[in-house]
Amino acid sequence: MAVADHATDAAQARDADWVDYSTVTALKMTALRMAWKGFAQRDDEQMTAFRQFVADQGDSLFWQAAFDALHAQQVKEDEMRWGWPAWPEMYQNVDSPEVRQFCEEHRDDVDFYLWLQWLAYSQFAACWEISQGYEMPIGLYRDLAVGVAEGGAETWCDRELYCLKASVGAPPDILGPLGQNWGLPPMDPHIITARAYEPFIELLRANMQNCGALRIDHVMSMLRLWWIPYGETADQGAYVHYPVDDLLSILALESKRHRCMVIGEDLGTVPVEIVGKLRSSGVYSYKVLYFENDHEKTFRAPKAYPEQSMAVAATHDLPTLRGYWESGDLTLGKTLGLYPDEVVLRGLYQDRELAKQGLLDALHKYGCLPKRAGHKASLMSMTPTLNRGLQRYIADSNSALLGLQPEDWLDMAEPVNIPGTSYQYKNWRRKLSATLETMFADDGVNKLLKDLDRRRRAAAKKK
Template sequence: MDPKVLDQAAERAGIIPEYIDAWGQRKVISTETKRQLLNAMAGVADDLALAAALPPVWVVREGESAVLSVALSEPADWVLTEETGRQHAGYLSGGRLALPAGLPAGYHRLALRRELRHWSCQVIIAPPRCYEPAALLAGHKLWGATIQLYTLRSQRNWGVGDFGDLALMIEGTAKNGGAFVGLNPIHALYPALPGWASPYSPSSRRWLNIIYIDVGALDDFQQSSAAQQWWCLPETQGTLSALRDGDLVDYAGVMALKLSGLTLAFRHFITRGPEDPQRRSFEAFVREGGESLRFQSTFDALHRHLTLAGHPTEGWQQWPEPFRQVDSDEVREFRLKHHQDIRFFSYLQWLAARQFDDCFQLSRRLNMPIGLYRDLAVGVSAGGMETWSDRTLYRLEVSVGAPPDRLGPQGQNWSLPPQDPNVLFARAYEPFITMLRANMRHCGALRIDHVMSLLRLWWVPLAGSPQQGAYVRYPVDDLLAVLALESHRQQCMVIGEDLGTVPQEITAKLQAAGIYSYKVLFFERKDPAQYRAPDEYVPQAMATLTTHDLATLRGFWQLEDLRLGNRLHLYADDAIYQRLLADRQKARQALLDALHAWKCVPAKLGKNAERVVMSPILNRGAHRYLALSQSALLGLQPEDWLDMALPVNVPGTTDQYPNWRRKLVREVAEIFDDQGITRLLREVDRLRNKSADGQNSSPRPE
């Protein structure tokens, strides 16, 4: 292809020809990278360029004047049908169509007719900003717990934190004044591949991880004599004790035990008559889930069937050829022959949804202003249900990642196939809308991981290294509008994880759209010797001490994360390790200086960070400091209440470290029975209230 023609095609497809790297240098994308990405896109952008008179979708903000240029030279009739069925009609001439004034927010349909030719387009009218809870609009400063659900311990779970433990966490947080409990992504993983534990590499973002079902709380488990006999067996209780007592989650053991119990519960469930309330609820859930639930249940049943038959795989690409196509004769035959197995996995999704909703309703009864907030992963794994069932949406020849930066000089490949923005546009953003609805259901806030993906994603050809990738542009204004509309419809606020290198062009867009930023204490340094003061924090934001990908507070202060990284050989040479140690020493001193300046720690603690070790006083001081911040939201990890050192995840590792498996050191009930922890949380709550009233108990430093 002629280079000029190639460049034009790349521009139409959304491939950004150059970018500024982490060192401020201009980088130009190579011709070969453009060619590989265009081949992966299969000409979708060129097909759209030849589209009909109307685009697939037209997105407008409420209150904006909206005029669409129509690719039609002859006059034509038009009809706009609102969601309610109300219609507006007119006559088009001159190739420009203006929407009627005062259209309500929602999804409408525009139809254009010229003699025997017809065109149509989805018209989306969106509010200017995302939904915000009344408490935030009133100026309240809220705090809550941010947890990795699988890490929770209790005397009643089956070796992994579950929705029953989540209910205990909600009650304990609310009792101490907390406004929410934040969760790791709880997307569907792989029941047949339980060792695939990363919540950020799901099989599907539309459905739930069934490992979180509280089996013992199910009516069908309690009422089944077979289930109760199995439950009382010494072998069952022995397995349960070993899983529950382990310091790490044994996903394979937990999944095997839970599927045994759930199978017995399902056998009891199918004895219920068609008019039984639970049976009717399940059938309604299946109807509402539609094709997506059918795909999810079929995928899980088929994957399990092939695994039990001796074909364990990491995804559908390694399945026998006939099963790789979702609409093949063999898959249809499997559905007929294994109908009950598929119903079983639909039943599990129903149970998970019911129990999660019960948790959200509990938070509502406890008057938590937000209740639950979920985490939306940036993508799905290549071998999961979503890519199996929708080949045109995902570009399997490339992966999402990151270009080289200071923390990752080789770049990153996340092994997540991206959605094609051109296909999203052609489908009037229906996959994005569906995903948002699934994740905003039963919660008061949604955190979007790597929110920059609404603007651009770094695409890496599978045959190349991360350095050989390029940014691909996404329709950020349209996606933000859809996000605002769904946010209001679901009464769910939005938090955008915007850490790292954030393009300046999106920062203002996110703020104007009502999306809350994400501020981590460890990164909030104005320079190596000075931390940002609490009253300098962005109000429209969530502040946190740390995250699941970073050190805990103790790990940070005691350098445990750096020592761990060195032991795991994460640093290219000792010089890098020594530079990290030197920077950490500066960071510790700067933090200690800030804590003293804002009187968050007593003078007796000492002012030389080299001589100060982690202690309850220092821990409390860090919590107090962030509690005083102007950010509207504050998220705190139980790991820091418990003074734990080891992180839950070490980026850049796979088998070297037990990522996503480390449990908390105390049970949920014990956490909230600990007087030291409850004093800490109540002080955080008091300081948040004072901060909201402009009555910070710590004076501003001189």
């Protein structure tokens, strides 16, 4: 492909309304393959660092790279061979002679994927060093997923550790009346214990490198996980328990060793028994503005937020501020068939209207809106003043940490992810409505951030 063709494809990908992962991946891999050819000929400090990285990471890294190389070849031959269960049988076992032969015959491909891992690690470490140079108290904030891909390298290499006849998810609740099936095989708690928790320890150590905070997705998984039998719907699942006290003790130890704070995503169905355990272990809680209200829709006062928490308006699984206020998530959910019937949907709309009024009352009560702003939620549309007021509310909170989303600075309506969906919605493909350079050059965005920073500092002084 000519350079001009690459440039055209890149321009089209940038101009597209949604992220085109296939095109972007093809462009990046072409460029990286060219760069690898040059790097492979080097004999300098960079090559020495690469080789040392490969040696330090051992078998775990090697078999990840071997998987990537084999997967790339299989998908090239047949795009339906997505994940090792769809490969020819001779490649489905990591210990097979055919897999060993492939690694020998395609050593350059395996090395290429080892190099990609080193590049990612090195660039992430460089970002961490820069953040520390600026004396950022947290710097980088990493995310630990709740599970692994069913057909990925982890299950290919360690079939015993994962229960491939089940998938984790969530039972039916107000956010997902049909329940959620995440399509991720759970770790077997008996195997974790039998191995003296080594898989869990290695997971934490890998993810606590080069960062000041680690977010653990669905932190309740340390107590229990909703297991769904293969082929069944989410409402047919059941809870399977894990050795929570041991896991939290290990988490606290690794957090101390790595000087890495832990934030637990504790939303959804949260059993009472784990709340105190997380708090005493030093895990920071998530406090989402939308959920901080009682049955009468009276919202928690900013000063009543627990200090050991991170206050956020929303998350990647929830509607943006505009989406919430306009009930766009409910309208979209109806279109996608996420609700069992009209009765449930009607109840959600009514609940949202009550919540909006309670939230608007709280914004006025705690001085987050000018007095001239409207007092009746049903007559009030989303405006820059209301958007700012909602973000002021969490900025004024007693929470030690504050999380803000660029899509709310940009007043976007579309969600980036809808839990429980796959083909129904273009999850993780929605772009920001402005580039980072444009966003941070915007007077409105900068004015908003200065206002929130000022209020945040004032709130801290009052503690």
